[in-house]
Amino acid sequence: MHIFIINPTAGKGQGQKVVEEFLTSHPQLKKRCKTFHTKYTGHATSLAEQIAAMHHERVKQLIVVGGDGTFYEVLNGLKDYPKIPLAFVPVGSGNDLARGWKTSLNPKRHLNILFSRIKGKPYWFGTYRTDLLAKNKLKLFASTIGFGFDAEITERVNASRFKRLLNKLHLTFLIYVIGILATLYTFQTKNFEAKIDGETYQFEDVWLITLSNHPYFGGGMKIAPNAKNNQQHFSITVVHNISKLKLLLVFLSIFIGKHTNFKEVETFTGSRIEINSEKELSYQADGVTGRCYRCLIEKENHSRVVKRK
Numbered sequence: 001m002h003i004f005i006i007n008p009t010a011g012k013g014q015g016q017k018v019v020e021e022f023l024t025s026h027p028q029l030k031k032r033c034k035t036f037h038t039k040y041t042g043h044a045t046s047l048a049e050q051i052a053a054m055h056h057e058r059v060k061q062l063i064v065v066g067g068d069g070t071f072y073e074v075l076n077g078l079k080d081y082p083k084i085p086l087a088f089v090p091v092g093s094g095n096d097l098a099r100g101w102k103t104s105l106n107p108k109r110h111l112n113i114l115f116s117r118i119k120g121k122p123y124w125f126g127t128y129r130t131d132l133l134a135k136n137k138l139k140l141f142a143s144t145i146g147f148g149f150d151a152e153i154t155e156r157v158n159a160s161r162f163k164r165l166l167n168k169l170h171l172t173f174l175i176y177v178i179g180i181l182a183t184l185y186t187f188q189t190k191n192f193e194a195k196i197d198g199e200t201y202q203f204e205d206v207w208l209i210t211l212s213n214h215p216y217f218g219g220g221m222k223i224a225p226n227a228k229n230n231q232q233h234f235s236i237t238v239v240h241n242i243s244k245l246k247l248l249l250v251f252l253s254i255f256i257g258k259h260t261n262f263k264e265v266e267t268f269t270g271s272r273i274e275i276n277s278e279k280e281l282s283y284q285a286d287g288v289t290g291r292c293y294r295c296l297i298e299k300e301n302h303s304r305v306v307k308r309k
């Protein structure tokens, strides 16, 4: 059985139509496919949990039709079901995961590929637990987890009343530009400690620290240009001790992956990273935001099968 979980509100709201048209033009597949639609934030997690509990042995692929946030929700519903093959049809506004997986950003074309020639490949997801408290459950992420500036931009963009309107007008980039400029004005840097594979670093005046499973974040910015998904490590980017004006230059150069030439940008690799801060930090995991003082980030201890090139 092929399962679709569709977020009808992601991006320009085209997910449902894309799947309906695909199944209408492939009537032979209809009997083997089941579609589910999300109705509210967090619904994709409970849907995925229920589907996996009832049908995990029969699921050939679980296809997420939405944005990175929907994929994150589904992934977290499948925590206990690592054997279910995952696929992603990008209809969101950022679509960084699709870029990282080298998936076609054309949803119709990608659907055809998913049902014909594409095979499953192993992918190593990340895990994180905030404040290291038992009540804060371990969560999974597919693309990046970031602390600081990027997380505050994401909070602002997600809260914006104009996000859907600008998506529909093909002006998604504008909401990010507004988000960057507004956050640049209000942001306060923080000091924190990062333990990377047992080695302790003290970072001062930090704008952001981002851990990546693939190069992209923020809707196509190459934050970790050399990142390759593997079992051994995340690619880590730290931006600190930099003036606001220069930070703007760094941000522009992220689009072409040249920011790592700035001396204020440090890069590391590591598989077990602990972040500690005296002040509360904003974080974003695949665009889903939260606040914490501490966070432990590790690779999941097994790979999962994802259908990508």
Ligand SMILES: Nc1ncnc2c1ncn2[C@@H]1O[C@H](COP(=O)(O)OP(=O)(O)OP(=O)(O)O)[C@@H](O)[C@H]1O
Pocket: 007, 008, 009, 010, 011, 012, 038, 039, 040, 041, 042, 043, 066, 067, 068, 069, 070, 071, 073, 091, 092, 093, 094, 095, 096, 287
């Ligand atoms: N029926 C619904 N109504 C309102 N919100 C929903 C509904 N279903 C899901 N959501 C929420 O929509 C939010 C946005 O989804 P998602 O992140 O997939 O799309 P996006 O923001 O357009 O894309 P991207 O993350 O790639 O930029 C998620 O937080 C999700 O929980």
